[in-house]
Amino acid sequence: MSLGLLGRQCCRSALQPNSLLLRQFNTTSVLFARREKKIPTPTKKQLAAKARKKALKVRKHIYDAEKMPLQDAIAVLRAVEVARPNATLELTVKTAMPKGTTIPKGRLTWPREAKPRTEERVLVFAEGRLAEEAKRAGAHIVGGLELVDDIINGRHNPTTILCVPSLLRSITPKLGRLLGPKGLMPSERRGTVTEDIAGYIRRMQGSVEWKGDKDGTIRAAVAKITWPLEDITKNFRYFSGVVKKATGNARDPEAEAKGQGRQVNPLTRIVLSSSQGPAIQIADF
Incomplete structure (x- = not known):
């Protein structure tokens, strides 16, 4: 009889574990909540420094550093186009298009019309x-x-x-x-x-109208290759001056007198080419 009583007590203790061993849940509020980190807003100076650093890392073309004065470039293109006396010299001006700027555009009267x-x-x-x-x-x-x-x-x-x-x-x-x-x-x-x-x-x-494309590239026929050097140079200088004023790379007294804001499209590359000749970057633009 004592053995049976002992067995029932052991069975009851096994089915009913000690309440002290049960896990206690705490319902108190969390004291240390995870805090979200605020991302600092970069200043204009920091953004400009980042843009300069990014531009330096961009891989440049092997011919980017090769440039010629205008007269030397004209001489090279004349030598290439010796069999095409009616060839046209075309000037290509590549400009940057910062956010918010419009396509460069304007009108001019050529000293001597090539087209x-x-x-x-x-x-x-x-x-x-x-x-x-x-x-x-x-x-x-x-x-x-x-x-x-x-x-x-x-x-x-x-x-x-x-x-x-x-x-x-x-x-x-x-x-x-x-x-x-x-x-x-x-x-x-x-x-x-x-x-x-x-x-x-x-x-x-x-006058005639000139304008760039959506990438900011401006193209214009500036002269015939058989023209005298003075006429080619005059047309080239005149068109480059008009483009510089329209893109904000040179002062425009007329626009300033009207109180108009200046839009700046930095010039990135100036190239002179012909129908069959190479594209030559101009050093003295």
């Missing part, structure tokens, strides 16, 4: 007296806000669009995204927003 002019098709947003003046000056399409839908639907394909200041805010919401990437959106900085529509059209008749 026949293309026919301009001018569209003018104007009403009343200014519209009549634009028609008399030779504008191809003149009208008010009714022209907006025609441009969106592709009924008109102008090469230049002018606008009077009073209509600019009305056309910008619908045409800004369409004409902006094409470089056709009227802009005060480029002089295409003006009340002197007739004067602008008259100036256009003796």
Whole structure:
């Protein structure tokens, strides 16, 4: 009987473990919570230093350091094009396109034209007296806000669009995204927003337009290879000066007098080439 009692006690103790051995759960709040680290915002000075360091690490082309003075480059291209007397010299200016800048664009009158002019098709947003003046000056399409839908639907394909200041805010919401990437959106900085529509059209008749592509590369035929060296140099210097002013790499007194902000597109490479000749970087740009 004592053995049976002892067995029942052992069995009960095995089925019912000691409460002191059970795990105790603590419901108190956590004292040391994980803290999120705040990422510091870099300053403009730090961002500029990082950009310079990144630019130094970029692998450069083996010919990047090879440059020639303008006269030497012309002599080399003349030697290459000896069998093509009507070859054209083309100038390529590569510019950087920082965020927020627009495609470089402008107009100029060459000292001596190397290429026949293309026919301009001018569209003018104007009403009343200014519209009549634009028609008399030779504008191809003149009208008010009714022209907006025609441009969106592709009924008109102008090469230049002018606008009077009073209509600019009305056309910008619908045409800004369409004409902006094409470089056709009227802009005060480029002089295409003006009340002197007739004067602008008259100036256009003796000038040609130049503009870069979406990467900021500007190309222009500057001379014929058989021209005298003085004429080639004059055209080259004149075009380079116009591009420098338009890209913010040289002072533009006219823009400063109008109080217009300066857009800066740094020049990265200036190359002179011909139809069959090599592309030569110019040292004295």
